[in-house]
Amino acid sequence: MPLVSMRQLLDEAAKGGYGVGAFNVNDMEQIQAIMMAARQTKSPVIVQASRGARAFAEDLYLFRLIQAAAELNPDIPIAMHQDHGNSFETCKSAIELGYTSVMMDGSLREDGKTPSTFEENVEVTRRVVEYAHPRGVTVEGEIGVLGGVEDGHGAGGSGLEHVTDPDQAVAFAERTGVDALAIAIGTSHGAYKFSKKPDGSVLKMDILIAIHKRLPRTHLVMHGSSSVPKELQDIVNQYGGKLKPTWGVPIEEIQLGIRNGVRKINVDTDNRLAITGAIRKVFAETPEKFDPRDYLKPAREAMAKVVAERMTEFGQAGHAGDYKPIPISEIAKGYANGTLTTQPLVAAK
Ligand code: 13P
Numbered sequence: 001m002p003l004v005s006m007r008q009l010l011d012e013a014a015k016g017g018y019g020v021g022a023f024n025v026n027d028m029e030q031i032q033a034i035m036m037a038a039r040q041t042k043s044p045v046i047v048q049a050s051r052g053a054r055a056f057a058e059d060l061y062l063f064r065l066i067q068a069a070a071e072l073n074p075d076i077p078i079a080m081h082q083d084h085g086n087s088f089e090t091c092k093s094a095i096e097l098g099y100t101s102v103m104m105d106g107s108l109r110e111d112g113k114t115p116s117t118f119e120e121n122v123e124v125t126r127r128v129v130e131y132a133h134p135r136g137v138t139v140e141g142e143i144g145v146l147g148g149v150e151d152g153h154g155a156g157g158s159g160l161e162h163v164t165d166p167d168q169a170v171a172f173a174e175r176t177g178v179d180a181l182a183i184a185i186g187t188s189h190g191a192y193k194f195s196k197k198p199d200g201s202v203l204k205m206d207i208l209i210a211i212h213k214r215l216p217r218t219h220l221v222m223h224g225s226s227s228v229p230k231e232l233q234d235i236v237n238q239y240g241g242k243l244k245p246t247w248g249v250p251i252e253e254i255q256l257g258i259r260n261g262v263r264k265i266n267v268d269t270d271n272r273l274a275i276t277g278a279i280r281k282v283f284a285e286t287p288e289k290f291d292p293r294d295y296l297k298p299a300r301e302a303m304a305k306v307v308a309e310r311m312t313e314f315g316q317a318g319h320a321g322d323y324k325p326i327p328i329s330e331i332a333k334g335y336a337n338g339t340l341t342t343q344p345l346v347a348a349k
Contacts, residue, residue: 003070004325006079006101006138007179009044010219010263012323018315019258022046024268026053028065029300035069037307041317044077050084063097076320086112091128101138104128107145115145115155125176136332143172144184146223154189166210170346173218177342180219183211187224187249191269194247203253212261217345219263225249226269235277239284251313265314271303278302
Protein backbone atom coordinates (compact mmCIF):
# COMPACT_ATOMS: atom_id res chain seq x y z
CA MET A 1 0.00 0.00 0.00
CA PRO A 2 1.38 3.46 -0.78
CA LEU A 3 1.76 5.91 2.09
CA VAL A 4 -1.61 7.35 3.03
CA SER A 5 -2.73 10.91 3.70
CA MET A 6 -2.91 11.57 7.43
CA ARG A 7 -6.06 13.58 6.75
CA GLN A 8 -7.75 10.46 5.37
CA LEU A 9 -6.55 8.42 8.33
CA LEU A 10 -7.89 10.99 10.82
CA ASP A 11 -11.19 11.49 8.95
CA GLU A 12 -11.70 7.73 9.17
CA ALA A 13 -10.80 7.74 12.87
CA ALA A 14 -13.39 10.48 13.46
CA LYS A 15 -16.03 8.39 11.66
CA GLY A 16 -15.12 5.37 13.77
CA GLY A 17 -14.80 7.37 17.01
CA TYR A 18 -11.27 6.20 17.78
CA GLY A 19 -7.79 7.69 18.18
CA VAL A 20 -4.61 6.86 16.25
CA GLY A 21 -1.21 6.64 17.93
CA ALA A 22 1.59 8.58 16.27
CA PHE A 23 4.83 6.86 17.19
CA ASN A 24 8.27 8.44 16.78
CA VAL A 25 11.04 6.62 14.94
CA ASN A 26 14.78 7.04 14.45
CA ASP A 27 15.83 3.68 13.09
CA MET A 28 14.85 0.40 11.46
CA GLU A 29 14.06 -1.53 14.63
CA GLN A 30 11.56 1.09 15.80
CA ILE A 31 9.80 1.06 12.43
CA GLN A 32 9.71 -2.74 12.50
CA ALA A 33 8.32 -2.70 16.05
CA ILE A 34 5.47 -0.41 15.00
CA MET A 35 4.68 -2.59 12.00
CA MET A 36 4.76 -5.77 14.11
CA ALA A 37 2.21 -4.17 16.45
CA ALA A 38 0.10 -2.82 13.58
CA ARG A 39 -0.04 -6.26 11.94
CA GLN A 40 -0.85 -7.98 15.19
CA THR A 41 -3.67 -5.56 16.06
CA LYS A 42 -4.75 -4.76 12.46
CA SER A 43 -4.27 -1.04 13.03
CA PRO A 44 -3.81 1.94 10.74
CA VAL A 45 -0.82 3.90 11.99
CA ILE A 46 1.01 7.22 11.96
CA VAL A 47 4.80 7.01 11.94
CA GLN A 48 6.54 10.28 12.71
CA ALA A 49 10.05 11.66 12.65
CA SER A 50 11.31 14.75 14.44
CA ARG A 51 13.98 17.00 12.96
CA GLY A 52 16.43 15.28 15.29
CA ALA A 53 15.40 11.87 13.97
CA ARG A 54 15.77 12.98 10.36
CA ALA A 55 19.24 14.32 11.09
CA PHE A 56 20.25 11.19 13.04
CA ALA A 57 19.12 8.87 10.25
CA GLU A 58 20.29 11.11 7.39
CA ASP A 59 16.76 11.58 6.05
CA LEU A 60 16.91 9.21 3.11
CA TYR A 61 17.70 6.11 5.17
CA LEU A 62 14.63 6.76 7.32
CA PHE A 63 12.34 7.55 4.42
CA ARG A 64 13.40 4.47 2.46
CA LEU A 65 12.72 2.37 5.57
CA ILE A 66 9.20 3.77 5.75
CA GLN A 67 8.70 2.98 2.09
CA ALA A 68 9.85 -0.57 2.82
CA ALA A 69 7.37 -0.77 5.70
CA ALA A 70 4.57 0.30 3.35
CA GLU A 71 5.62 -2.21 0.69
CA LEU A 72 5.93 -5.07 3.17
CA ASN A 73 2.59 -4.30 4.83
CA PRO A 74 0.11 -3.76 1.99
CA ASP A 75 -2.88 -4.15 4.32
CA ILE A 76 -1.87 -1.42 6.78
CA PRO A 77 -2.58 2.28 6.08
CA ILE A 78 0.56 4.21 7.10
CA ALA A 79 0.89 8.01 7.18
CA MET A 80 4.42 9.41 7.38
CA HIS A 81 4.51 12.61 9.40
CA GLN A 82 7.08 15.31 10.19
CA ASP A 83 6.87 15.88 13.94
CA HIS A 84 7.43 19.48 15.17
CA GLY A 85 8.60 21.17 12.00
CA ASN A 86 10.21 24.41 13.17
CA SER A 87 9.99 26.33 9.89
CA PHE A 88 8.45 26.45 6.43
CA GLU A 89 11.72 25.03 5.02
CA THR A 90 11.69 22.01 7.34
CA CYS A 91 8.13 21.17 6.28
CA LYS A 92 8.90 21.77 2.61
CA SER A 93 11.88 19.42 2.75
CA ALA A 94 9.73 16.68 4.33
CA ILE A 95 7.10 17.14 1.61
CA GLU A 96 9.75 16.99 -1.12
CA LEU A 97 11.02 13.74 0.38
CA GLY A 98 7.53 12.21 0.24
CA TYR A 99 6.11 12.63 3.74
CA THR A 100 2.31 12.59 3.58
CA SER A 101 1.87 14.89 6.56
CA VAL A 102 3.75 17.67 8.33
CA MET A 103 3.43 19.47 11.61
CA MET A 104 4.26 23.15 11.46
CA ASP A 105 4.90 23.95 15.10
CA GLY A 106 4.57 27.71 14.87
CA SER A 107 3.88 27.96 18.59
CA LEU A 108 7.63 28.37 18.90
CA ARG A 109 9.96 30.49 16.82
CA GLU A 110 12.39 28.84 14.43
CA ASP A 111 14.89 28.26 17.27
CA GLY A 112 12.39 25.71 18.58
CA LYS A 113 12.54 27.26 22.05
CA THR A 114 11.05 30.75 22.16
CA PRO A 115 7.25 31.04 22.22
CA SER A 116 6.03 32.98 19.17
CA THR A 117 3.17 35.46 18.90
CA PHE A 118 -0.26 34.36 17.70
CA GLU A 119 0.16 36.33 14.47
CA GLU A 120 3.58 34.77 13.76
CA ASN A 121 2.11 31.33 14.33
CA VAL A 122 -0.86 31.97 12.00
CA GLU A 123 1.38 33.35 9.29
CA VAL A 124 3.93 30.52 9.11
CA THR A 125 1.29 27.80 9.53
CA ARG A 126 -0.89 29.26 6.77
CA ARG A 127 2.13 29.41 4.49
CA VAL A 128 2.78 25.71 5.08
CA VAL A 129 -0.90 24.88 4.42
CA GLU A 130 -0.76 26.82 1.14
CA TYR A 131 2.28 24.79 0.07
CA ALA A 132 1.13 21.40 1.40
CA HIS A 133 -2.52 21.12 0.36
CA PRO A 134 -1.99 21.49 -3.41
CA ARG A 135 0.44 18.57 -3.01
CA GLY A 136 -2.11 16.49 -1.09
CA VAL A 137 -0.15 16.72 2.16
CA THR A 138 -1.82 17.06 5.55
CA VAL A 139 -0.89 19.85 7.99
CA GLU A 140 -0.99 19.80 11.77
CA GLY A 141 -0.62 23.12 13.61
CA GLU A 142 -0.12 23.88 17.28
CA ILE A 143 -1.77 26.53 19.39
CA GLY A 144 -0.61 26.96 22.98
CA VAL A 145 2.83 25.71 23.98
CA LEU A 146 3.73 22.30 25.34
CA GLY A 147 6.10 21.87 28.23
CA GLY A 148 9.39 19.99 28.28
CA VAL A 149 12.02 19.53 25.61
CA GLU A 150 12.29 16.71 23.08
CA ASP A 151 15.24 16.28 20.72
CA GLY A 152 16.27 19.84 21.57
CA HIS A 153 12.80 21.14 20.63
CA GLY A 154 10.58 22.72 23.25
CA ALA A 155 10.00 25.68 25.52
CA GLY A 156 10.79 23.66 28.68
CA GLY A 157 8.73 24.22 31.79
CA SER A 158 5.79 22.29 33.18
CA GLY A 159 3.32 22.45 30.33
CA LEU A 160 0.89 24.60 32.29
CA GLU A 161 2.50 27.91 31.38
CA HIS A 162 0.89 28.36 27.95
CA VAL A 163 -2.28 26.24 27.88
CA THR A 164 -4.47 26.80 24.83
CA ASP A 165 -7.11 29.50 24.89
CA PRO A 166 -10.28 28.07 23.20
CA ASP A 167 -11.05 31.39 21.43
CA GLN A 168 -7.55 31.45 19.97
CA ALA A 169 -7.92 27.82 18.91
CA VAL A 170 -11.05 28.75 16.92
CA ALA A 171 -9.39 31.78 15.31
CA PHE A 172 -6.26 29.75 14.52
CA ALA A 173 -8.23 26.93 12.87
CA GLU A 174 -10.25 29.43 10.81
CA ARG A 175 -7.27 31.46 9.67
CA THR A 176 -4.86 28.63 8.86
CA GLY A 177 -7.01 25.83 7.41
CA VAL A 178 -5.03 23.15 9.25
CA ASP A 179 -6.24 19.55 9.13
CA ALA A 180 -5.31 18.78 12.72
CA LEU A 181 -4.74 20.94 15.74
CA ALA A 182 -2.33 20.21 18.58
CA ILE A 183 -3.41 21.85 21.81
CA ALA A 184 -1.62 22.42 25.09
CA ILE A 185 -3.54 21.12 28.10
CA GLY A 186 -0.71 20.61 30.58
CA THR A 187 1.21 17.75 28.97
CA SER A 188 4.90 17.95 28.24
CA HIS A 189 7.44 15.95 26.27
CA GLY A 190 9.78 13.46 27.91
CA ALA A 191 9.71 11.15 30.94
CA TYR A 192 9.40 13.83 33.65
CA LYS A 193 5.89 15.14 33.19
CA PHE A 194 4.36 15.00 36.65
CA SER A 195 5.73 14.45 40.15
CA LYS A 196 2.52 12.71 41.26
CA LYS A 197 -0.32 10.94 39.48
CA PRO A 198 -2.06 13.76 37.60
CA ASP A 199 -5.69 14.45 38.38
CA GLY A 200 -8.21 16.88 36.84
CA SER A 201 -6.44 19.87 38.36
CA VAL A 202 -3.20 19.07 36.55
CA LEU A 203 -4.37 17.96 33.13
CA LYS A 204 -6.71 20.58 31.70
CA MET A 205 -9.23 18.21 30.19
CA ASP A 206 -11.91 20.88 30.66
CA ILE A 207 -10.04 23.06 28.15
CA LEU A 208 -9.85 20.17 25.68
CA ILE A 209 -13.60 19.58 26.05
CA ALA A 210 -14.30 23.31 25.61
CA ILE A 211 -12.22 23.40 22.42
CA HIS A 212 -13.99 20.32 21.06
CA LYS A 213 -17.38 21.91 21.76
CA ARG A 214 -16.38 24.99 19.73
CA LEU A 215 -14.61 23.01 16.97
CA PRO A 216 -16.61 19.76 16.85
CA ARG A 217 -15.14 18.53 13.54
CA THR A 218 -11.51 19.54 14.05
CA HIS A 219 -9.11 16.67 14.64
CA LEU A 220 -7.37 17.41 17.94
CA VAL A 221 -3.87 16.17 18.72
CA MET A 222 -2.45 15.31 22.13
CA HIS A 223 1.31 15.63 22.33
CA GLY A 224 3.39 14.46 25.25
CA SER A 225 1.04 11.52 25.75
CA SER A 226 3.31 8.80 27.04
CA SER A 227 1.93 7.15 30.13
CA VAL A 228 5.42 6.42 31.55
CA PRO A 229 4.24 3.17 33.18
CA LYS A 230 5.91 2.23 36.45
CA GLU A 231 6.66 -1.28 35.12
CA LEU A 232 8.81 0.20 32.35
CA GLN A 233 10.59 2.55 34.76
CA ASP A 234 11.20 -0.40 37.11
CA ILE A 235 12.86 -2.55 34.43
CA VAL A 236 15.24 0.29 33.52
CA ASN A 237 16.12 0.88 37.18
CA GLN A 238 16.34 -2.81 38.07
CA TYR A 239 19.14 -3.21 35.54
CA GLY A 240 21.25 -0.24 36.52
CA GLY A 241 19.24 2.74 35.26
CA LYS A 242 18.71 5.80 37.41
CA LEU A 243 15.28 7.17 36.56
CA LYS A 244 13.69 9.36 39.21
CA PRO A 245 10.07 8.53 40.15
CA THR A 246 7.73 10.10 37.60
CA TRP A 247 4.18 9.96 36.21
CA GLY A 248 2.86 10.27 32.68
CA VAL A 249 -0.57 10.81 31.16
CA PRO A 250 -3.05 8.18 32.41
CA ILE A 251 -4.65 6.12 29.63
CA GLU A 252 -8.13 7.00 30.99
CA GLU A 253 -7.43 10.70 30.37
CA ILE A 254 -6.35 9.96 26.79
CA GLN A 255 -9.52 7.92 26.30
CA LEU A 256 -11.56 10.85 27.67
CA GLY A 257 -9.77 13.00 25.08
CA ILE A 258 -10.64 10.53 22.30
CA ARG A 259 -14.31 10.80 23.28
CA ASN A 260 -13.88 14.56 22.85
CA GLY A 261 -12.29 14.93 19.44
CA VAL A 262 -8.71 13.73 19.97
CA ARG A 263 -7.70 11.73 16.90
CA LYS A 264 -3.89 11.70 17.04
CA ILE A 265 -1.93 10.78 20.15
CA ASN A 266 1.84 11.27 20.17
CA VAL A 267 3.91 8.65 21.98
CA ASP A 268 7.69 8.45 22.07
CA THR A 269 8.96 8.22 25.65
CA ASP A 270 7.17 4.94 26.50
CA ASN A 271 8.88 3.26 23.57
CA ARG A 272 12.26 4.69 24.53
CA LEU A 273 11.81 3.30 28.04
CA ALA A 274 10.79 -0.14 26.72
CA ILE A 275 13.82 -0.29 24.43
CA THR A 276 16.25 0.88 27.09
CA GLY A 277 14.89 -1.55 29.71
CA ALA A 278 15.19 -4.52 27.33
CA ILE A 279 18.75 -3.63 26.32
CA ARG A 280 19.85 -3.04 29.92
CA LYS A 281 18.42 -6.43 30.89
CA VAL A 282 20.49 -8.25 28.26
CA PHE A 283 23.63 -6.32 29.19
CA ALA A 284 23.14 -7.00 32.91
CA GLU A 285 22.18 -10.67 32.63
CA THR A 286 24.53 -11.76 29.85
CA PRO A 287 27.52 -9.40 29.85
CA GLU A 288 29.45 -11.84 27.67
CA LYS A 289 27.19 -11.08 24.67
CA PHE A 290 28.32 -8.60 22.04
CA ASP A 291 26.21 -9.31 18.94
CA PRO A 292 23.86 -6.29 18.59
CA ARG A 293 21.06 -8.60 17.48
CA ASP A 294 21.11 -10.19 20.94
CA TYR A 295 19.83 -6.96 22.45
CA LEU A 296 18.13 -5.23 19.50
CA LYS A 297 15.72 -8.14 19.02
CA PRO A 298 14.36 -8.05 22.60
CA ALA A 299 14.34 -4.24 22.39
CA ARG A 300 12.23 -4.38 19.25
CA GLU A 301 9.87 -6.89 20.86
CA ALA A 302 9.53 -4.77 24.01
CA MET A 303 8.61 -1.72 21.91
CA ALA A 304 6.15 -3.72 19.79
CA LYS A 305 4.39 -4.84 22.98
CA VAL A 306 3.94 -1.25 24.20
CA VAL A 307 2.77 -0.04 20.77
CA ALA A 308 0.24 -2.90 20.47
CA GLU A 309 -1.14 -2.03 23.92
CA ARG A 310 -1.54 1.62 22.95
CA MET A 311 -3.20 0.69 19.64
CA THR A 312 -5.76 -1.33 21.55
CA GLU A 313 -6.26 1.36 24.20
CA PHE A 314 -6.66 4.15 21.62
CA GLY A 315 -9.23 2.09 19.68
CA GLN A 316 -7.44 1.97 16.31
CA ALA A 317 -7.02 -1.82 16.57
CA GLY A 318 -9.13 -3.71 14.05
CA HIS A 319 -9.59 -0.71 11.71
CA ALA A 320 -6.77 -1.28 9.19
CA GLY A 321 -9.10 -2.84 6.64
CA ASP A 322 -11.96 -0.34 6.94
CA TYR A 323 -10.97 1.74 3.92
CA LYS A 324 -8.90 1.90 0.76
CA PRO A 325 -6.19 4.55 0.50
CA ILE A 326 -7.06 7.55 -1.62
CA PRO A 327 -4.07 8.45 -3.84
CA ILE A 328 -2.32 11.63 -2.67
CA SER A 329 -3.05 13.24 -6.08
CA GLU A 330 -6.79 12.72 -5.44
CA ILE A 331 -6.42 14.20 -1.95
CA ALA A 332 -4.85 17.29 -3.58
CA LYS A 333 -7.88 17.57 -5.87
CA GLY A 334 -10.16 17.22 -2.85
CA TYR A 335 -8.54 20.25 -1.21
CA ALA A 336 -8.82 22.20 -4.47
CA ASN A 337 -12.49 21.43 -5.14
CA GLY A 338 -13.59 21.74 -1.52
CA THR A 339 -14.62 18.13 -0.89
CA LEU A 340 -11.90 18.14 1.75
CA THR A 341 -12.89 21.08 3.88
CA THR A 342 -10.30 23.27 5.50
CA GLN A 343 -12.71 25.65 7.19
CA PRO A 344 -13.70 24.33 10.61
CA LEU A 345 -17.25 24.01 11.77
CA VAL A 346 -17.51 26.55 14.60
CA ALA A 347 -20.19 26.19 17.27
CA ALA A 348 -21.43 29.16 19.25
CA LYS A 349 -20.07 29.62 22.79
P1 13P B 1 6.14 11.75 24.91
O1 13P B 1 7.48 12.29 25.31
O2 13P B 1 5.14 11.88 26.01
O3 13P B 1 6.21 10.37 24.40
O4 13P B 1 5.58 12.68 23.73
C1 13P B 1 6.03 12.52 22.41
C2 13P B 1 5.53 13.61 21.53
O5 13P B 1 4.62 14.35 21.84
C3 13P B 1 6.20 13.76 20.21
O6 13P B 1 5.79 14.92 19.53
